[in-house]
Amino acid sequence: MNEDLIAIQDEHKASFFVRLSRSLQSSWKSIVVAIPFFWLLFFFLVPFLIVLKISVAEALIASPPFSPLLDWSEDGIVMIRLVFDNFTYLWEDDLYVITYINSVKISTISTLICLLIGYPIAYGIVRSPPTTRNILLLLIILPFWTSFLLRVYAWMGLLADQGTINNFLIWLGLIEKPLRMMYSEFAVYVGIVYTYLPFMILPLYANMEKLDMTLHEAAADLGAKPTITFFSVTLPLTMPGIVAGSLLVFIPATGEFVIPDLLGGGNVLMIGRVLFNEFNSNNDWPVASAVAIALLLLLVIPMMIYQHIQGKENQP
Amino acid sequence: MSNNIDFSERPWLDPEAEPFIRIQGLTKNFGAFTAVDSVDLDIYKGELFSLLGGSGCGKTTLLRMLAGFETPSAGRVFIDGTDMTDVPPYERPVNMMFQSYALFPHMNVEANVAYGLKRDGVAKGEIKRRVHDMLEMVELGIFSKRKPHQLSGGQRQRVALARSLVKKPKVLLLDEPLGALDKRLREQTQFELMNIQDELGVTFVVVTHDQEEAMTLSTRIAVMDEGQFVQIGTPTEIYEYPDNRFVANFIGSANMFEGRVQKRVDKNLVVNVPALKGELIVEYSAEIADGSKVWLAIRPEKMSISTTLTDTNSVNVLSGIVHDIGYLGSMSTYRIELEDKKIIDITYPNQHRPRDGKHLAEWDDKVYLKFDPSNVVLLTR
Incomplete structure (x- = not known):
């Protein structure tokens, strides 16, 4: 009798553990999904909503320096205050429009230069023998081991009027007075292309590595000269890499602050610097937030359109 | 003497016949390794010639030298009387069907087949007609708008065949053409290949490691080992009258x-x-x-x-x-x-x-x- 009871209890226990492990297993899946979900929620969506909230507030001389979203009136009614003046202000003031256009122009040209330099580099790495390939990839990643700020300061030393490049050219006798390179758009292009080139090369490399080289032979066999093969086979098949690399360069370059500030000085208008000035010099948080939101829309909307088109194309 | 014998089926026996492909002392070294070792070979018009051998015997390297993908270390290749040794692949009157098919994944079936004709600057209407006819011949007309990844292995193989035949090459090179197909499809395709070869009169050079495939398809077979030919002959000659122990053991x-x-x-x-x-x-x-x-x-x-x-x-x-x-x-x-x-x-x-x-x-x-x-x-x- 007793033994039977114990056996039944054991069975209960066993089934309890089985159920526990099963529910743990299924909850593992939800945990794995939950980690990135909460990460994005707390570190992206919530800050974004705060910025969005500030962008529709009014600037006040107070702490914090903007009006609250919700107001309790005296008779206990909640009032929501939304002010869109900041956005209309952005549109009406030429400075912001010009700065946006200039930012997009600089980052577009930088992206194209990165592509022109990065594509042959990535192709060369893919085509090199495996041992050399790893060394070359390491060299691409190597600059990341030094602080980004230090590298920009190094460029200041190189490009300055009394900098290494000018001194060297004068020593060679090619020029008599120093070339003016610092505090110009040229310096900003140099800085952005230099900094973001690896972000172009790495996705291109990942994409090209999968490229089937017999396709080139097939094209040649069917009568295509090397340039035609490139435009009809290689280029279309590496397009995903080109798009990924270009986005990785274009998006951060548009909002770039450090490079235009240090290398461009006051001569190059980019949206990152305007944003910085609104926050720190003008202490106008609502306008600064509006600038940030507008920048986000400027970048996200074209991407969403692109993704939409891509999604349609991939459907059979 | 020769007037009494009909050589049309066996041009290699005719002492007066001009070879269509002539290979002279062809050699290919990869570093210290000799893949193809000074081979001579004549292939005649309309032949279905097989290069048969185990892996690493040099048969694929030889085929790639005919296509122009490998530069010979020594020797010459003539096709239809012209020295082709230094001619790049895109200017040779030769097309190849790749072992992996090498179909362009971003183009549909129609565009894949039309690719070679476009490179030749053929008029649009003519391209359309010839692609259509070719796809009808390989029975893929209804799949013309599909992408390669939406096709089965056998269908892809037929697209590859159509693509390499549509330019009406003087020579068609086939690298393990039936390697990736299952047994039933292989047999069916073998006979299709023979019919097409008969119909178009193109000279086929086939590389294979499969002796059964070589026996059924070929007019003649060259058995290769270590970069050299160990015997060249008709399937019957190779099987019934082997020259040496290697051939006797390798074939059957x-x-x-x-x-x-x-x-x-x-x-x-x-x-x-x-x-x-x-x-x-x-x-x-x-x-x-x-x-x-x-x-x-x-x-x-x-x-x-x-x-x-x-x-x-x-x-x-x-x-x-x-x-x-x-x-x-x-x-x-x-x-x-x-x-x-x-x-x-x-x-x-x-x-x-x-x-x-x-x-x-x-x-x-x-x-x-x-x-x-x-x-x-x-x-x-």
């Missing part, structure tokens, strides 16, 4: 006996075979000195098997014990252990149904094997 299977020539009796030779402690009689007309070391090859299907010895006087009779039987339905393969433990293989058709539940021979039965002197191949190397 053969039971091999080592021996020495004892004496000549009319058209036959008496060969002493130590392994059998006896003699075998071989039909052999060419001159050979007594005492020469030779190898005798007997194909498994060239022997008969029985459990009783009817004529005690007959020559070339071996006796042994049935060691293993493989029943294949239409025929059976037997492994017979001879008296001195040597094992030989024989295949014999099952002409009768089993009687009393017993086949012709069963495990551990004593059997007698017989073969005619004319069915033994004598090899000197």
Whole structure:
């Protein structure tokens, strides 16, 4: 009798553990999904909503320096205050429009230069023998081991009027007075292309590595000269890499602050610097937030359109 | 003499025929490794020529030199009388069907087939018509808008074939054309290939490691080993009259006996075979000195098997014990252990149904094997 009871209890226990492990297993899946979900929620969506909230507030001389979203009136009614003046202000003031256009122009040209330099580099790495390939990839990643700020300061030393490049050219006798390179758009292009080139090369490399080289032979066999093969086979098949690399360069370059500030000085208008000035010099948080939101829309909307088109194309 | 013989089916026998592809002393070195070692070969118009050999024998390298993907280290390649050795692949009148098919994944079937015609600057209407006709021929008309990844292996293979044929090349090179197909599809495609070849009169050069494929497809076969040709001939010549032990063993299977020539009796030779402690009689007309070391090859299907010895006087009779039987339905393969433990293989058709539940021979039965002197191949190397 007793033994039977114990056996039944054991069975209960066993089934309890089985159920526990099963529910743990299924909850593992939800945990794995939950980690990135909460990460994005707390570190992206919530800050974004705060910025969005500030962008529709009014600037006040107070702490914090903007009006609250919700107001309790005296008779206990909640009032929501939304002010869109900041956005209309952005549109009406030429400075912001010009700065946006200039930012997009600089980052577009930088992206194209990165592509022109990065594509042959990535192709060369893919085509090199495996041992050399790893060394070359390491060299691409190597600059990341030094602080980004230090590298920009190094460029200041190189490009300055009394900098290494000018001194060297004068020593060679090619020029008599120093070339003016610092505090110009040229310096900003140099800085952005230099900094973001690896972000172009790495996705291109990942994409090209999968490229089937017999396709080139097939094209040649069917009568295509090397340039035609490139435009009809290689280029279309590496397009995903080109798009990924270009986005990785274009998006951060548009909002770039450090490079235009240090290398461009006051001569190059980019949206990152305007944003910085609104926050720190003008202490106008609502306008600064509006600038940030507008920048986000400027970048996200074209991407969403692109993704939409891509999604349609991939459907059979 | 030559006026009386019709050479149209066998142009290689005609001393006056111009070879369509002429390969002279062609060599390819990869560093210290010689993939193709100074080979000479003539291929005639309309032939379906196979390069057969194991992996690493140099057959693919040779084909790639014909296509222009590899530059020869030495030697020359002529196609239709023109020296093609230094001509880049995109200017050769040659198309290749790749082992992996190498279809352009970003283009649909139609665009894949049209690719070569576009490069030649053919008029749009004409491209459309020829692509359409070609896709009809390989029975893929309804799939013309599909992308390669939406097709089955057999369909992809037909697209690759259509793409390489649509330019009407003088020579079509095929690299393991049937390698990736299952057995049923292979057989079907083999015959399709032969029909297309017949219809279009294109010269085919096929690389394969599959001897069955080479035997059914080819007008002639070149057997390759270590970068050189070990024998070139028709499927019958290669199988029935192998030149050497490598070919005899590589094509089909053969039971091999080592021996020495004892004496000549009319058209036959008496060969002493130590392994059998006896003699075998071989039909052999060419001159050979007594005492020469030779190898005798007997194909498994060239022997008969029985459990009783009817004529005690007959020559070339071996006796042994049935060691293993493989029943294949239409025929059976037997492994017979001879008296001195040597094992030989024989295949014999099952002409009768089993009687009393017993086949012709069963495990551990004593059997007698017989073969005619004319069915033994004598090899000197």
